[in-house]
Amino acid sequence: MTAKRDAKREDLRGRLIEAAQARIQASGLAGLRARDITADAGCALGALYTAFADLDELILHVNSITLARLGEALQQEATGAAEPRSRLKALAKAYLGFARDNRMAWKALFEHRMAPGVAVPEWHLAEHAVLIQHLVEPLAQLLPALDTPDLLARARTLFSAVHGIVAISLEDRFIGLAPTDLESELLGFVDTLVSGLKTERE
């Protein structure tokens, strides 16, 4: 019976993940400190390295939770039998909404880099699939002639485009631009792309 050991271990991991999540939400990935996390979690500095291999692995777990929450947000927009155009627009809007409401956690998903030479573990790569999964079905309706690999490629491209629009707007790297409404710009973009897909199909 190693029940108590396992319970304590899981409890510690949970407390560390929660503390890291709170710190990321408050001050972003860049402000994350091992000493702050362990102080918040109520354990010694070294305890972090008994629960996780290093800070990167802890961040990966926080990102997992963020991806799960993002997945739920998208799931709500992906159901129902609406036409593909409005489904894709609803998904883009939900993605933007999630990024706005969970800015720091969302940024951590894409800002985080593993140590040089270390690959992102497969279990975490697989979790990113939720980002494009919901796009496949509406795209299949718009492009019935495509096989699965092509559909997946198209879905990834569409996600990347929408993500790029949201990401570059929420940073502010450009000046001299009219303060246009991001949401209408994003939805207009999806509209235009869907129109293009329909046109090319004919």
Add this chain to the structure above:
Amino acid sequence: MTAKRDAKREDLRGRLIEAAQARIQASGLAGLRARDITADAGCALGALYTAFADLDELILHVNSITLARLGEALQQEATGAAEPRSRLKALAKAYLGFARDNRMAWKALFEHRMAPGVAVPEWHLAEHAVLIQHLVEPLAQLLPALDTPDLLARARTLFSAVHGIVAISLEDRFIGLAPTDLESELLGFVDTLVSGLKTERE
């Protein structure tokens, strides 16, 4: 006459920028160390802080040079009187080509973050304009009814979308996808979007 002083100062700045550029090209922003740069530039550690306020300012200057080179690469595709569709496709292809050929320097443009609370200086923000400037003219031909602020917004959106596609593909955050050719996927995307713009105009 303070000629020799100024010359030495400029020489040191140049050597530091060049050394930082080489280090970034070789191992990326994350591997950049003040001690490595100053060793490569042949000066003492502290000399870096007589030439620049801090590492961030040095990185900004490297990014300036990268933006200038990227601007030249795009300039070559933006000239000529070709139709908007092929101009936009040529620009997207050139952007992808630059990102591929100058991977680390290009990544540094978007990975670099200033210290918390410190804004990117205006002179550097302005340099990012080259990324969307070349898109405005072809877009104006496609959308003659739009005024300048709307055109700039549309240009930024298009750039962000193209950038997103290139950025997410050159990282590898997704698995289980067919290894499709990025260039044809990107050009197909621009094609579809232009078709959509033409359709909506009618």
Add this chain to the structure above:
DNA sequence: GAGCAAAATGAACGGTGTTCATCAATTTCG
């Protein structure tokens, strides 16, 4: 060349993630 101002130097500082000898808690087994 003397005197002065400015720049270059590199040891030292405070802060980081990570490790490790030491100690405490838990499990195993006679």
Add this chain to the structure above:
DNA sequence: CGAAATTGATGAACACCGTTCATTTTGCTC
């Protein structure tokens, strides 16, 4: 049940980071 063995928690110490600063060296003025 209690002693031995194993595992977990501890926090001082380590290596390394960007940055600073007293000191030395260099260049300019007169």
